[in-house]
Amino acid sequence: MSARPTTPASPKNFQIKGPQPGMPLYGCEHVQRLFNQDQATTNTSVQHYKAILRNILDLPAMQAQTAKAMDSGAITTSLTPTYLCLQCPSILSEEDLAKHGSRKSHRFYVDSRSGALYCQMCEDIVWDPTLEELRQRKIATGTFTPRRKRKQDEMLAADPIKDDPKYITNNTTLTSCKANGLRGIYNAGATCYQNVVLQTFLHNPILRNFYLSDRHSSSSCDIPYCLSCAMDDMFQDFYAHENTNGYTAANILSGFWISEKKAFENLVTTKEQDAHEFFQFLAEELHERNGDGMRPESGSEHSCNCIIHQTFYGKLQSTTTCQNCSGVTNQVQSFLDLSLPLENLAQKKGKKSGSGSKATSMTLQECLEEEYIKQDKCEYRCNSCNSMQQARRQTSIKMLPNVVSIQLKRFEFKQGRNERAAKIETPVHFPLTLNMLPYTERARNFNTKEYPEWGRAATYDLMSVVVHVGEIDTGHYVSYCRVGDQWFAFNDHKVELASKSEVLGAKAYLLFYIIRSLG
Amino acid sequence: MASDPDSTGKAGVVVAPPECSALEKLSHSVLDDLLYNIVHDLVLNVHREEKMARARTAAIRIEKMAADASESSTPDSRPDVRIETDAAIYEDNRVLLKGNPLKTTKDILCPRCHLPRLLQPTDGKGAKKQDPSIIYCKKHPYIEKAGHDIYGQTWVAPGPGRGKKKKDLEKKLDGADPSSPAAAAEGTIKDRPAHVLSFPSATCSKCKRCILVTRLNNHMGACIGNSGRNASRTAAQKISNGGSNGGSQNNDNTPPGSQRGTSLPASRAASPRKRDGDEFDEDADESDPTNPKKKKLKPTTLTRKVVLKKAPSAAGTPLAATKKDKVKTSSMLNMEQKIDADDGKDLTVQVASKKVMPGKGGHLQPRS
Numbered sequence: 001m002s003a004r005p006t007t008p009a010s011p012k013n014f015q016i017k018g019p020q021p022g023m024p025l026y027g028c029e030h031v032q033r034l035f036n037q038d039q040a041t042t043n044t045s046v047q048h049y050k051a052i053l054r055n056i057l058d059l060p061a062m063q064a065q066t067a068k069a070m071d072s073g074a075i076t077t078s079l080t081p082t083y084l085c086l087q088c089p090s091i092l093s094e095e096d097l098a099k100h101g102s103r104k105s106h107r108f109y110v111d112s113r114s115g116a117l118y119c120q121m122c123e124d125i126v127w128d129p130t131l132e133e134l135r136q137r138k139i140a141t142g143t144f145t146p147r148r149k150r151k152q153d154e155m156l157a158a159d160p161i162k163d164d165p166k167y168i169t170n171n172t173t174l175t176s177c178k179a180n181g182l183r184g185i186y187n188a189g190a191t192c193y194q195n196v197v198l199q200t201f202l203h204n205p206i207l208r209n210f211y212l213s214d215r216h217s218s219s220s221c222d223i224p225y226c227l228s229c230a231m232d233d234m235f236q237d238f239y240a241h242e243n244t245n246g247y248t249a250a251n252i253l254s255g256f257w258i259s260e261k262k263a264f265e266n267l268v269t270t271k272e273q274d275a276h277e278f279f280q281f282l283a284e285e286l287h288e289r290n291g292d293g294m295r296p297e298s299g300s301e302h303s304c305n306c307i308i309h310q311t312f313y314g315k316l317q318s319t320t321t322c323q324n325c326s327g328v329t330n331q332v333q334s335f336l337d338l339s340l341p342l343e344n345l346a347q348k349k350g351k352k353s354g355s356g357s358k359a360t361s362m363t364l365q366e367c368l369e370e371e372y373i374k375q376d377k378c379e380y381r382c383n384s385c386n387s388m389q390q391a392r393r394q395t396s397i398k399m400l401p402n403v404v405s406i407q408l409k410r411f412e413f414k415q416g417r418n419e420r421a422a423k424i425e426t427p428v429h430f431p432l433t434l435n436m437l438p439y440t441e442r443a444r445n446f447n448t449k450e451y452p453e454w455g456r457a458a459t460y461d462l463m464s465v466v467v468h469v470g471e472i473d474t475g476h477y478v479s480y481c482r483v484g485d486q487w488f489a490f491n492d493h494k495v496e497l498a499s500k501s502e503v504l505g506a507k508a509y510l511l512f513y514i515i516r517s518l519g
Numbered sequence: 520m521a522s523d524p525d526s527t528g529k530a531g532v533v534v535a536p537p538e539c540s541a542l543e544k545l546s547h548s549v550l551d552d553l554l555y556n557i558v559h560d561l562v563l564n565v566h567r568e569e570k571m572a573r574a575r576t577a578a579i580r581i582e583k584m585a586a587d588a589s590e591s592s593t594p595d596s597r598p599d600v601r602i603e604t605d606a607a608i609y610e611d612n613r614v615l616l617k618g619n620p621l622k623t624t625k626d627i628l629c630p631r632c633h634l635p636r637l638l639q640p641t642d643g644k645g646a647k648k649q650d651p652s653i654i655y656c657k658k659h660p661y662i663e664k665a666g667h668d669i670y671g672q673t674w675v676a677p678g679p680g681r682g683k684k685k686k687d688l689e690k691k692l693d694g695a696d697p698s699s700p701a702a703a704a705e706g707t708i709k710d711r712p713a714h715v716l717s718f719p720s721a722t723c724s725k726c727k728r729c730i731l732v733t734r735l736n737n738h739m740g741a742c743i744g745n746s747g748r749n750a751s752r753t754a755a756q757k758i759s760n761g762g763s764n765g766g767s768q769n770n771d772n773t774p775p776g777s778q779r780g781t782s783l784p785a786s787r788a789a790s791p792r793k794r795d796g797d798e799f800d801e802d803a804d805e806s807d808p809t810n811p812k813k814k815k816l817k818p819t820t821l822t823r824k825v826v827l828k829k830a831p832s833a834a835g836t837p838l839a840a841t842k843k844d845k846v847k848t849s850s851m852l853n854m855e856q857k858i859d860a861d862d863g864k865d866l867t868v869q870v871a872s873k874k875v876m877p878g879k880g881g882h883l884q885p886r887s
């Protein structure tokens with residue numbers, strides 16, 4: 001039990017969470033008694049609880065899942081939960097709980113699968129505010145220290161606005177409990193490709209916090225037809241008004257029509273367009289409205305700190321190694337999204353499986369692995385060799401963004417005699433929780449098994465899915481967004497409940513994953 | 520794993536047939552344990568949510584009693600009284616639980632408005648009639664009912680479009696709704712129940728005309744863009760030329776003009792605003808060049824703005840952009856490139872060809 005310190009000596013006295021309105025001070029009367037014995041008992045209990053959580057969450061599961069039977073002394077490892085005594089280092093099976101309790105008068109046990117606290121006297125799991133905060137923070141961030149106190153992790157993008165999105169409604173003033181951000185957006189005539197992207201923005205906690213904390217206020221901005229102001233107005237309408245009818249995104253639309261972005265000129269039509277391009281357009285437009293006014297590429301060290309950069313932008317590093325002289329070139333590039341070429345990957349996977357034809361389905365992780373773990377060959381001009389050489393190139397993620405946006409490239413333009421765009425229907429299975437660590441530069445250079453906290457810091461939860469349904473030119477866009485644990489389906493003005501299986505079964509076009517450790 | 524040969528895992532649901540190998544029995548019991556764990560995790564989540572909500576309810580209730588009991592005129596200070604109920608004790612300005620809130624507290628109060636939460640939806644799956652004598656919190660359980668949205672709303676179904684066929688797809692997505700009163704909706708607005716909505720109109724920010732929402736894009740194309748068809752021509756040209764857009768993406772990802780919006784005429788009286796724009800012909804190139812576009816569009820009804828009380832620490836983010844930030848560039852954010860300073864010493868070679876970075880037109884890469 002190396003993970004369970006036996007010496008209770010703590011340099012600092014632990015303070016339990018103070019009283020908060022609308023919240024009991026303790027999980028139950030018995031926890032209250034435990035925390036009111038003396039400071040030493042409180043310190044020991046909290047220290048043990050932390051040690052148990054570390055054991056459960058950081059060490060191999062074998063540790064906590066192995067219990068010693070009280071009578072026979074038999075060691076059993078089980079798949080189902082065991083109970084770790086809060087007051088001594090024992091690990092018990094469910095059957096032995098009562099016996100251990102009566103023999104040792106130990107009354108609190110931690111469930112080995114979740115870290116939840118079981119009170120034997122209540123005969124129930126109790127949710128103590130102090131201990132629950134520790135558990136939540138450990139699960140989310142891998143550490144007990146709040147993130148803002150930790151030193152900046154270079155693997156992750158700049159800290160975003162950190163407030164817990166769950167409590168946002170509790171902290172807003174004036175709003176009705178009905179104003180929850182769940183509204184559809186009317187199709188203004190082939191604009192469903194915009195609506196799906198707007199919904200993913202509306203249900204992005206980082207962007208929501210930004211706009212609801214008045215960081216780009218439409219009342220103090222003078223830019224005519226500013227799209228960021230239009231976003232600000234939209235967030236207000238969604239989160240401050242009781243209206244459940246669909247929203248008319250007229251300001252967004254006029255901002256879109258008036259925008260002078262040459263790069264997106266072809267988007268500005270009355271025809272249905274690509275949701276991914278609209279996402280890029282919106283991101284760039286909002287960057288320009290909220291950024292430092294510099295061209296993003298000016299100066300090699302210039303990194304924008306605007307809300308869009310803080311939310312979506314990460315960095316890729318590609319390393320090219322000359323096969324002749326072993327010289328290495330590193331190139332860093334920032335990215336708004338990761339784009340995965342399905343056609344290629346499906347063909348490659350098909351070849352590998354020996355079937356010769358395209359793979360019938362893939363996983364998101366396979367696609368990411370192909371792009372950000374595997375090497376490829378290329379030709380390039382080597383400076384030391386002063387000639388064209390064969391080289392190996394590998395690209396990995398140098399800095400992860402707070403929201404990882406992934407495009408599954410389903411639209412390919414087939415060249416040749418019958419030039420046409422085709423839609424690739426290959427299903428790509430994507431998870432609710434995604435570990436991005438394997439695709440980082442760090443995973444290439446370190447044995448990540450030794451740093452379990454990195455994996456936790458690189459854990460992302462699925463936030464939104466944009467789906468293109470139907471044929472390439474008669475299709476329609478819908479999206480799914482998650483609010484807390486509940487998923488919602490957005491089809492223009494209509495919002496419906498969606499099950500996780502419905503979401504996971506969708507043929508995704510765009511995926512948005514948000515970092516878990518926002519806390 | 521249990522040693523008893525007849526037993527299985529903890530759930531006791533997946534049981535191996537009596538005549539089978541030890542391995543088969545083991546795999547059954549593993550599967551059974553996994554099933555147990557899934558259920559365990561689900562139950563734990565529900566338990567947490569429910570028990571915490573009840574504990575808070577007990578706290579809210581007793582705090583209110585304490586506030587009522589004390590004569591203090593300053594509402595913010597916590598009253599100095601002792602109160603005890605079946606569920607909690609209020610003492611020394613603290614709330615202490617008594618017993619298990621799952622047993623002591625039967626309902627849930629909203630932590631924001633302190634009104635009771637409605638626990639069953641009012642319509643659709645699992646619906647229950649609400650007690651009319653109780654004022655509930657406005658956050659209701661979401662409604663699950665075919666053809667209705669989460670608020671139980673439906674829309675006046677699109678009538679005969681202006682020469683456009685209704686897409687089969689849309690039918691599929693909206694779900695068939697046989698009970699929809701839409702068929703009778705045109706002209707019988709008075710009979711329409713409150714949950715049946717019609718498509719609204721919006722004011723064009725340039726010409727200030729009132730336009731039915733489903734025609735807004737087409738209208739703006741003509742009114743603001745004045746190049747709706749020009750732009751689409753440009754786009755078509757670009758696609759055939761293989762021109763780049765966004766600096767980061769190839770046109771082959773773009774589904775060429777897909778579904779044009781289905782025209783959805785709303786019932787006439789739906790909009791309180793003037794409706795002269797309703798008849799706006801989407802095909803008319805009717806822009807108004809004299810109308811200045813400097814006029815800033817403002818939200819119509821918003822007087823008080825909702826802002827988070829606790830402004831998050833500004834992680835160096837500049838506040839709202841000011842006027843002079845107005846930069847118009849054909850920005851190519853994704854192409855920001857630099858040589859990593861840390862690895863500068865390795866800089867013996869340079870990449871010669873402009874390769875397409877993975878993630879950006881990655882399928883064009885010369886990959887092995």
Ligand SMILES: [Zn+2]
Nearest residue numbers: 085087088106
């Ligand atoms: Zn013990």
Ligand SMILES: [Zn+2]
Nearest residue numbers: 028030119122
């Ligand atoms: Zn207890």
Ligand SMILES: [Zn+2]
Nearest residue numbers: 221226228229
């Ligand atoms: Zn603005």
Ligand SMILES: [Zn+2]
Nearest residue numbers: 287291304306
């Ligand atoms: Zn920026």
Ligand SMILES: [Zn+2]
Nearest residue numbers: 322325382385
């Ligand atoms: Zn070389």
Ligand SMILES: [Zn+2]
Nearest residue numbers: 177629632656
């Ligand atoms: Zn409420």
Ligand SMILES: [Zn+2]
Nearest residue numbers: 723725726742
């Ligand atoms: Zn107009």
